Amino acid sequence: MLMDLFTPGKIGNLELRNRSIRAAAFEGMCPGHEASDSLLNYHSAVAKGGIGMTTIAYAAVNQHGLSFPHQLWLRKEAVAGLRRVTDAIHREGAAASLQIGHCGLMAKRSIAGGLPHAPTGGFNLYGPTFPVTMKESQILETITDFGTAIRLARESGFNAVEVHAGHGYLISQFLSPYLNKRKDKWGGSFENRSRFMREVMKVVKAEAGNDIAVLVKMNMRDGIKGGIDLEAGIQTARLLEELGADALVLSGGLVCRTPMYVMRGQIPPNVMGRYLKNPFMRIGVQLFGDLLMKPLPYRDLYFLEDALEIRKQVKLPLVYVGGVTSGETVKKVLDSGFEFVSMARALVRDPFFIQKLKAEKTAESGCMHSNYCIAVMYSGEMACFQDNPSVPEKWRKSFENNKS
Numbered sequence: 001m002l003m004d005l006f007t008p009g010k011i012g013n014l015e016l017r018n019r020s021i022r023a024a025a026f027e028g029m030c031p032g033h034e035a036s037d038s039l040l041n042y043h044s045a046v047a048k049g050g051i052g053m054t055t056i057a058y059a060a061v062n063q064h065g066l067s068f069p070h071q072l073w074l075r076k077e078a079v080a081g082l083r084r085v086t087d088a089i090h091r092e093g094a095a096a097s098l099q100i101g102h103c104g105l106m107a108k109r110s111i112a113g114g115l116p117h118a119p120t121g122g123f124n125l126y127g128p129t130f131p132v133t134m135k136e137s138q139i140l141e142t143i144t145d146f147g148t149a150i151r152l153a154r155e156s157g158f159n160a161v162e163v164h165a166g167h168g169y170l171i172s173q174f175l176s177p178y179l180n181k182r183k184d185k186w187g188g189s190f191e192n193r194s195r196f197m198r199e200v201m202k203v204v205k206a207e208a209g210n211d212i213a214v215l216v217k218m219n220m221r222d223g224i225k226g227g228i229d230l231e232a233g234i235q236t237a238r239l240l241e242e243l244g245a246d247a248l249v250l251s252g253g254l255v256c257r258t259p260m261y262v263m264r265g266q267i268p269p270n271v272m273g274r275y276l277k278n279p280f281m282r283i284g285v286q287l288f289g290d291l292l293m294k295p296l297p298y299r300d301l302y303f304l305e306d307a308l309e310i311r312k313q314v315k316l317p318l319v320y321v322g323g324v325t326s327g328e329t330v331k332k333v334l335d336s337g338f339e340f341v342s343m344a345r346a347l348v349r350d351p352f353f354i355q356k357l358k359a360e361k362t363a364e365s366g367c368m369h370s371n372y373c374i375a376v377m378y379s380g381e382m383a384c385f386q387d388n389p390s391v392p393e394k395w396r397k398s399f400e401n402n403k404s
C-alpha cells in the first residue's frame with residue numbers, strides 16, 4: 001500500500017504524527033557548548049511548520065569529540081538548556097531527536113582538550129589536525145560515554161537519538177578501511193572495523209530501553225576508492241538491524257575527504273573562505289576550495305538507487321535523506337518503500353515546508369541547492385541566501401546560475 005506523508009509512523013515505540021523528519025544540520029547555535037535561544041527558536045519554528053520529528057545536530061558525547069566552539073557537548077551542564085528546547089518542540093506537536101557522535105580525527109585541539117583521537121593517527125588536511133591513534137583504554141572510555149549520552153538525552157526530554165555512524169565521524173572512521181589502518185582487534189576485517197560500532201550500539205540500546213528510539217545514520221558508501229562500498233554498506237545495515245537499531249538514516253560520504261558526496265553540488269569557496277576564522281584555512285579554501293571540496297553534480301534524490309538496494313536487504317524502518325525538495329520527490333520516496341523522509345536544505349529554505357505540502361501536495365521548497373547555507377554554517381546563521389538581503393548580487397546571480 002502506498003504511504004501518505006501525513007499518516008502517523010512508528011520508530012521503535014515512538015509514534016510520529018507524520019512521516020517527515022528534519023535531518024541533523026549543524027546549527028552552530030550552542031555557544032559555550034550549550035543550547036541557546038536561537039536553537040530553541042529555530043527548532044520550534046520547524047516543529048510549528050508541521051514536521052513529525054526534528055533532529056538537533058551533532059552533540060559530542062565527550063570533550064574529545066568536539067570540533068567547534070558553538071557545538072553541543074552532552075554533559076550535565078547542557079541538560080537544562082536542552083530541556084527548554086525539547087519542551088518547545090513538544091508544545092508544537094513534534095518529536096525531538098538528538099544526533100550524538102564524536103568528531104574523531106576532525107576534533108579541534110583547542111576545543112577538544114588535546115590532540116584529536118582517531119582510529120589511526122596522521123595528518124588530516126581538512127582540519128588541519130594531527131590526530132593521534134586511540135589507545136584501547138580511550139576506545140573503551142568513549143564507548144561508555146555513548147551510554148552516558150543516552151541518559152543525558154533522556155533527562156533533556158528527547159524522544160529519540162540518532163547515533164552518527166556516517167560521514168567520516170568516529171564510528172565511520174572505524175568502519176572505513178580507507179581511514180582505519182589498525183592492526184589490532186579494532187581494525188582489518190569488517191568484523192574488527194565494526195567492533196567499535198557494535199560496542200557502542202550495545203551500550204546505547206541498553207541505556208535507551210523502551211522509551212528512547214534509536215536511529216543510526218550510516219554510510220551506504222564513503223564515495224572514495226578504498227572506503228566503504230555498497231556491499232559493505234549493505235553489511236553495515238544488516239548488522240545494525242541485528243543490533244536492534246529502530247531505524248536507519250541512509251547517507252554517504254566522508255566530510256574529511258569527500259564532503260560533496262554527502263550533499264552534492266558545489267560549496268562556493270569564496271563564501272566559505274570569508275566566514276572561516278583560521279587564516280590558514282581561509283586562504284586555503286579561497287585558493288584550493290574546488291580541489292578540497294571537489295564538486296559533484298547535484299540531482300534530486302541522489303541517494304535513491306543505493307537506498308533501494310539497502311531496502312531489499314533489511315526490514316526495519318528506513319529514513320531516506322538526500323535531495324528531497326518538493327512534493328513530487330517526497331511522494332517518490334514514500335512510494336519506493338521508505339517509511340520516513342528526511343530533509344535538511346528544503347527546511348533551511350522553508351521551515352514551514354511541511355505545512356505547505358499539507359495545503360498543496362506538489363509544493364516546492366524553493367531550495368536551489370546553492371550550498372550557501374553549508375558555507376556559512378560555522379557562523380551560526382541557519383539561513384538561506386534567498387532570505388539574506390546582505391548577500392552580494394554577484395553571489396546571488398552565481399547561485400541562481402548553478403541551479404541544475
Ligand SMILES: Cc1cc2nc3c(=O)[nH]c(=O)nc-3n(C[C@H](O)[C@H](O)[C@H](O)COP(=O)(O)O)c2cc1C
Nearest residue numbers: 023024025026057058322323343344345373374377
Ligand atoms: C547546513 C547543513 C549542516 C549539516 N550538518 C550536518 C550534521 O551536523 N550532521 C549530519 O549528519 N548531517 C549534516 N548535514 C547533512 C544533512 O543531514 C543531509 O544528510 C544532507 O544535507 C542531504 O540532505 P538534503 O538534500 O535534504 O539537504 C548538514 C547539511 C546542511 C545543509
Ligand code: SF4
Nearest residue numbers: 367368370371373384
Ligand atoms: S542557501 Fe538556500 S537555496 Fe542554497 S542550499 Fe541552502 S537552503 Fe538551498
